[in-house]
Amino acid sequence: MKVNFFELSKMNSGERAKLCRRTGVDLRDLKIRVTPILDAVRDRGNEAVREYTARFDGVDLEPDLFRVSLEDMDHARDSLPQDLKEAMEVSIRNIRVFHERQVEPPSWEMEISPGIIAGERIVPIASVGLYVPRGKGSFPSMMMMSGVPAKVAGVPRIVVVTPPDRHGKADAATIAAARMIGIDEVYALGGVQAVAALAYGTETIEKVDKIVGPGSGYVLAAKQLLSTEVDTGLPAGPSEAIVLADDSADPLMVVTDLLIEAEHGPDSAAYLVTHSPILASKALELIPQLVADLPEGRRSYCQEVFRTNGGVVLAEDMDDALDFVNRFAPEHLQILTHNPSATLDKVQYAGEALLGEFTPGTLANYSIGPNAILPTSGFARTASALSVRDFTRRMSYSQVTEAGFRDLAPKTLTLARYEGFAAHAAALTHRMQKK
Numbered sequence: 001m002k003v004n005f006f007e008l009s010k011m012n013s014g015e016r017a018k019l020c021r022r023t024g025v026d027l028r029d030l031k032i033r034v035t036p037i038l039d040a041v042r043d044r045g046n047e048a049v050r051e052y053t054a055r056f057d058g059v060d061l062e063p064d065l066f067r068v069s070l071e072d073m074d075h076a077r078d079s080l081p082q083d084l085k086e087a088m089e090v091s092i093r094n095i096r097v098f099h100e101r102q103v104e105p106p107s108w109e110m111e112i113s114p115g116i117i118a119g120e121r122i123v124p125i126a127s128v129g130l131y132v133p134r135g136k137g138s139f140p141s142m143m144m145m146s147g148v149p150a151k152v153a154g155v156p157r158i159v160v161v162t163p164p165d166r167h168g169k170a171d172a173a174t175i176a177a178a179r180m181i182g183i184d185e186v187y188a189l190g191g192v193q194a195v196a197a198l199a200y201g202t203e204t205i206e207k208v209d210k211i212v213g214p215g216s217g218y219v220l221a222a223k224q225l226l227s228t229e230v231d232t233g234l235p236a237g238p239s240e241a242i243v244l245a246d247d248s249a250d251p252l253m254v255v256t257d258l259l260i261e262a263e264h265g266p267d268s269a270a271y272l273v274t275h276s277p278i279l280a281s282k283a284l285e286l287i288p289q290l291v292a293d294l295p296e297g298r299r300s301y302c303q304e305v306f307r308t309n310g311g312v313v314l315a316e317d318m319d320d321a322l323d324f325v326n327r328f329a330p331e332h333l334q335i336l337t338h339n340p341s342a343t344l345d346k347v348q349y350a351g352e353a354l355l356g357e358f359t360p361g362t363l364a365n366y367s368i369g370p371n372a373i374l375p376t377s378g379f380a381r382t383a384s385a386l387s388v389r390d391f392t393r394r395m396s397y398s399q400v401t402e403a404g405f406r407d408l409a410p411k412t413l414t415l416a417r418y419e420g421f422a423a424h425a426a427a428l429t430h431r432m433q434k435k
Helices: 013-020 027-044 046-057 070-078 082-100 140-153 172-181 191-200 217-228 251-262 277-292 296-308 318-328 340-344 361-366 402-418 422-433
Strands: 005-007 107-113 116-124 127-131 157-161 185-187 210-212 240-245 269-274 310-314 332-336 352-355 392-400
Touching (some): 013 318, 027 046, 027 191, 046 191, 082 172, 157 172, 157 191, 240 318, 251 296, 269 277, 269 318, 277 296, 332 340, 340 352, 402 422
Parallel strands (some): 005 310, 157 185
8 A cells, every 4th residue: 555755854845735736526527517506406496306306316305394393303303223323412512512612692883983983783684505425434423513513603593404315315314413403494405406405595495594414526626606696605625634743742642533534535634744754654654454354444544644635744853743733724634642741832833633642533533522524635824713703793783973074084084085986975975964
């Protein structure tokens, strides 16, 4: 098995920059492919959704079967194995506790200067669509990570779309999680046609104001094209992680953590970044051994990742390693150093940081509480994890008294005249002339 190995000291700036690029998918080509699907759903509604569901998911669903019944959701919840149900309850509770801390006061205001009052009102978005993928497995965790903050934010209408199986059924654990969270509008629909239905609306599905949740390259391309029609939220693409470790780290632990994101899919990215030649050498030995022990599907994913968009990166020193991490701006950053907190102080860009040997990505992906839907492809430089704030909007308001107006208007008039806005100026002079 081939495992990429990179020595930063032997790479020029261009080669380092290339290493930070994600292979990902070519959205230009995918946008061409998904455009006809979006157009068809916009123009033909349910008929087109049914047509493309039959073509891509292999099941012909009558429109009145798009929506998952409450009976099916209750049955899925009640039929969960007890240990799985208890694990999901713990995750939901922890996610809720963390996100409740993000809730802002419903409003605030302040006096900017005498006679000038301004503030904001914070209100939930009226309707949101949550896309929960299914292509590479069952993901009730994604249902919990998107559904709980939406519920905590107080969104009145939360709509879930998730792909059906060959029998037209949504994943049982996913719809059980939705029911446990308190969401009851779920559709067994996936792919581009589901995203289009949320954006445009159909005879069965009322359109939403925002769509969040990760999906395939096709879903990502569709969301980009629909961004002028609906808010498509956080840029979330293929999984990616960096394990940043020094010579104090256990090599076996480092490699097991490295495989966490690598097994998500062949388009994932997973790098060990270290300044320890001994750790780098040991990791290069262990990666093929641990990958060989994985089940076939996950094994092939990891093999592809470490051949293309992953591997071991040897830095000159910790500062060099941190410089690479900040340039890469990973979705997930696992810090396995002698003093993780001190290392974190030097990290500028990452979707999340997991500190120390008892905080593996497995816990973060499911149960700690902070959101695991994170910015990818370098967007951690400007974007943040999905949160309650993604499900609310802010409306500013202001009120100026007559005294405040007479103090501020002459100065503002100067600005309006300088920019050549005659009507702006007139609105002020009319009031200024009134006694």
